[in-house]
Amino acid sequence: MKLNGAKILVQSLKNEGVDHIFGYPGGAVLHIYDALDAQDDIKHILVRHEQGATHAADGYARTSGKPGVVLVTSGPGITNAVTGIATAHMDSIPMVVISGQVPSALIGNDAFQEVDAVGITRSCVKHNFLIKDINQISSTIKKAFHIASTGRPGPVLIDIPKDVTITQIDEPAYVDTIDMRSYQPIVDGNPEQITKAAELILSSKQPIIYAGGGCVIGNADQELREFTRQLSFPITQTLMGLGAYPAKDNLFVGMLGMHGTYEANMAMHDSDCVIAVGARFDDRITANLSKFCPTAKIIHIDIDPSSIGKNVAVDVPIVGEVKSVLKDLIQALKGKKTADISSWWSQINEWRSVDSLAYQTKEGVIKPQSVIEALYEVTEGKAIVTSDVGQHQMWAAQYYHFDEPRRWINSGGLGTMGFGLPAAMGAKLAEPNLDVACVTGEGSIQMMLQELSTMLQYNTPVKIINLNNGYLGMVRQWQEFFYEKRYAMSYMDALPDFVKLAESYGHVGIKVEKEEDLKPALIEAFKQKDRTVFLDIMTDPSENVFPMIPSGAGHNEMLLAGRDEMASTNDEGLNLV
Amino acid sequence: MRHIISVLLENEAGALSRVAGLFSARGFNIESLTVAATNDETLSRMTIVSVGDDGIIEQIVKQLEKLIDVVKVTDLTATEHIERELLLVKVDVNPNTQADIDRQIDQFSAKIVDVSEDTYLIELAGQSKKINDFLDALDASKILEVSRTGVTGVCQRREG
Numbered sequence: 001m002k003l004n005g006a007k008i009l010v011q012s013l014k015n016e017g018v019d020h021i022f023g024y025p026g027g028a029v030l031h032i033y034d035a036l037d038a039q040d041d042i043k044h045i046l047v048r049h050e051q052g053a054t055h056a057a058d059g060y061a062r063t064s065g066k067p068g069v070v071l072v073t074s075g076p077g078i079t080n081a082v083t084g085i086a087t088a089h090m091d092s093i094p095m096v097v098i099s100g101q102v103p104s105a106l107i108g109n110d111a112f113q114e115v116d117a118v119g120i121t122r123s124c125v126k127h128n129f130l131i132k133d134i135n136q137i138s139s140t141i142k143k144a145f146h147i148a149s150t151g152r153p154g155p156v157l158i159d160i161p162k163d164v165t166i167t168q169i170d171e172p173a174y175v176d177t178i179d180m181r182s183y184q185p186i187v188d189g190n191p192e193q194i195t196k197a198a199e200l201i202l203s204s205k206q207p208i209i210y211a212g213g214g215c216v217i218g219n220a221d222q223e224l225r226e227f228t229r230q231l232s233f234p235i236t237q238t239l240m241g242l243g244a245y246p247a248k249d250n251l252f253v254g255m256l257g258m259h260g261t262y263e264a265n266m267a268m269h270d271s272d273c274v275i276a277v278g279a280r281f282d283d284r285i286t287a288n289l290s291k292f293c294p295t296a297k298i299i300h301i302d303i304d305p306s307s308i309g310k311n312v313a314v315d316v317p318i319v320g321e322v323k324s325v326l327k328d329l330i331q332a333l334k335g336k337k338t339a340d341i342s343s344w345w346s347q348i349n350e351w352r353s354v355d356s357l358a359y360q361t362k363e364g365v366i367k368p369q370s371v372i373e374a375l376y377e378v379t380e381g382k383a384i385v386t387s388d389v390g391q392h393q394m395w396a397a398q399y400y401h402f403d404e405p406r407r408w409i410n411s412g413g414l415g416t417m418g419f420g421l422p423a424a425m426g427a428k429l430a431e432p433n434l435d436v437a438c439v440t441g442e443g444s445i446q447m448m449l450q451e452l453s454t455m456l457q458y459n460t461p462v463k464i465i466n467l468n469n470g471y472l473g474m475v476r477q478w479q480e481f482f483y484e485k486r487y488a489m490s491y492m493d494a495l496p497d498f499v500k501l502a503e504s505y506g507h508v509g510i511k512v513e514k515e516e517d518l519k520p521a522l523i524e525a526f527k528q529k530d531r532t533v534f535l536d537i538m539t540d541p542s543e544n545v546f547p548m549i550p551s552g553a554g555h556n557e558m559l560l561a562g563r564d565e566m567a568s569t570n571d572e573g574l575n576l577v
Numbered sequence: 578m579r580h581i582i583s584v585l586l587e588n589e590a591g592a593l594s595r596v597a598g599l600f601s602a603r604g605f606n607i608e609s610l611t612v613a614a615t616n617d618e619t620l621s622r623m624t625i626v627s628v629g630d631d632g633i634i635e636q637i638v639k640q641l642e643k644l645i646d647v648v649k650v651t652d653l654t655a656t657e658h659i660e661r662e663l664l665l666v667k668v669d670v671n672p673n674t675q676a677d678i679d680r681q682i683d684q685f686s687a688k689i690v691d692v693s694e695d696t697y698l699i700e701l702a703g704q705s706k707k708i709n710d711f712l713d714a715l716d717a718s719k720i721l722e723v724s725r726t727g728v729t730g731v732c733q734r735r736e737g
Contacts, residue, residue, distance in 0.1 A: 123602045
């Protein structure tokens with residue numbers, strides 16, 4: 001049977017098990033849309049902006065573990081998608097983006113809605129393709145999904161000129177296997193390195209496990225739990241790793257890094273053996289590199305060889321999938337006795353007693369931290385929580401104690417404001433039976449508001465927790481600390497009435513101004529299972545995120561709420577972000 | 578330190594820009610870059626000369642290996658290898674300077690590949706240092722145009 005390129009493309013997507021596509025039509029992809037319309041297996045979600053499509057696909061991917069799929073047109077279609085592609089790239093999220101391109105004969109002629117999609121996205125994708133020949137559609141789709149979802153995952157873009165989608169060939173046979181000589185991701189760790197790591201682990205007296213997003217993406221949560229409990233070592237997690245190890249477990253010492261707990265950062269600083277699992281020593285984590293873990297031997301397990309030794313010199317590198325390497329390590333450590341670390345635990349518990357996440361309540365003011373605590377309580381810690389970027393993101397990470405992986409969905413690497421709402425929509429489509437909350441702020445939410453319309457059309461009820469303090473809070477906090485309270489352009493005057501706004505999109509809006517109304521409003525919102533509810537919560541505009549490692553400082557130089565109301569930095573710190 | 582990095586990669590459109598883009602995006606330095614197809618027409622060989630400390634060179638190699646189109650990366654500097662570069666240089670020649678230029682050509686075993694009324698076009702292949710030395714030996718004011726290919730190289734062992 002003869003099929004046109006568009007039908008072959010859609011069939012190839014079905015072969016990959018795609019059930020949702022997030023997209024927006026336009027001239028260059030009309031044949032593909034026509035082919036999509038002629039089938040029922042793949043559901044298309046018509047977003048209101050292509051950036052929303054990428055974030056929704058991203059939220060879908062982070063929640064389900066399957067690649068998110070995006071379809072956009074040429075020109076502005078793909079340029080609008082770039083922010084979402086870069087977001088997925090920084091957090092290693094599997095995604096396949098298909099962009100239409102002007103007809104082959106017009107490429108390079110500055111045709112209407114033409115951009116060099118492959119060129120523009122090159123530095124923010126794992127790989128990209130321009131399909132020039134209809135015979136390459138099915139194999140390219142196969143390769144794209146393979147590349148996106150194996151090794152260190154990431155987004156793959158396929159640019160396809162319009163003429164390639166309308167010419168016809170005999171339906172290609174489906175090929176299930178793929179072998180690329182230039183792409184052979186490593187799975188298992190080197191046994192010698194695993195033995196070395198095990199020896200180091202057994203001899204360490206002040207160890208700490210530092211687990212990152214790789215444990216979530218690599219589905220290694222069970223292995224991480226077994227490994228940690230086998231050793232009874234303290235474990236800290238990065239922003240991206242939260243949920244891989246249960247937050248309520250006593251071995252968990254909290255998140256580390258700029259807004260991590262005092263005990264996690266102090267333990268990192270004083271450790272003699274840091275076991276990094278699927279983490280990449282990002283600058284939010286290490287703080288000042290010259291002061292980072294001065295006495296520790298470092299074991300680094302990562303799928304990406306280029307992550308190892310990039311920022312921090314490593315004593316025992318192990319390249320491989322964290323799941324496989326942890327299994328081997330668990331085996332290697334079985335029946336072996338670790339050094340006595342009871343005095344290390346006493347020290348950690350002393351740091352713990354500082355209670356670095358304690359905050360002051362104030363009469364008549366809703367503290368943002370208390371909103372997250374109430375959210376945790378009302379949802380019994382079982383919701384999927386997406387977030388935007390800023391103070392609210394940190395509070396959500398600190399006060400919603402994630403016990404399961406793939407429940408905390410946020411843009412950690414790129415820090416993309418506007419991510420939270422479309423990601424919540426994608427998460428709800430992936431897990432329709434779970435409650436989904438989008439923790440956001442009045443700054444971030446306004447970057448992707450239009451997706452409220454999509455959420456009504458496809459009935460993806462989520463609860464929007466808008467921590468409304470009238471400020472771009474994280475900017476304001478830095479200006480208070482480092483710019484002598486000169487609040488340059490961080491106050492948002494003329495905010496919309498979010499309740500009416502939500503209602504105009506067909507959703508429910510609730511404004512919360514008093515602390516006593518907070519919990520009842522949350523309960524009411526989650527009771528409305530089939531409605532999207534926008535909770536506009538007026539929170540303390542002067543609240544800061546603590547504890548904090550100011551720019552340029554080390555892990556043992558944290559600022560604590562109540563003790564250090566004011567932070568300072570030096571010239572070196574001011575040059576850092 | 579100067580390193581010669583040899584990259585075997587799929588002969589695909591855009592492969593060169595992936596490599597060039599990687600170097601500029603990550604702030605790595607490129608002294609020279611040459612690329613051409615190999616005996617296997619599906620593969621290209623790229624030779625990059627870069628300068629950096631061990632940590633930077635390690636990152637360059639790892640980041641290159643991470644590119645999906647890259648089949649193999651070898652730091653030639655770490656092994657026994659042969660490197661060559663080709664120079665084409667056009668020089669002004671007149672009766673007063675001709676003898677000196679001829680002597681330099683002879684000394685460096687360079688070759689005159691084209692002659693006009695008042696110019697020579699000279700070809701010289703060798704290590705970059707030899708080419709630098711030859712150019713230094715010529716009277717700078719007489720050099721009209723220089724074109725160098727950049728370094729290419731091969732590992733001497735049977736299995737590169």
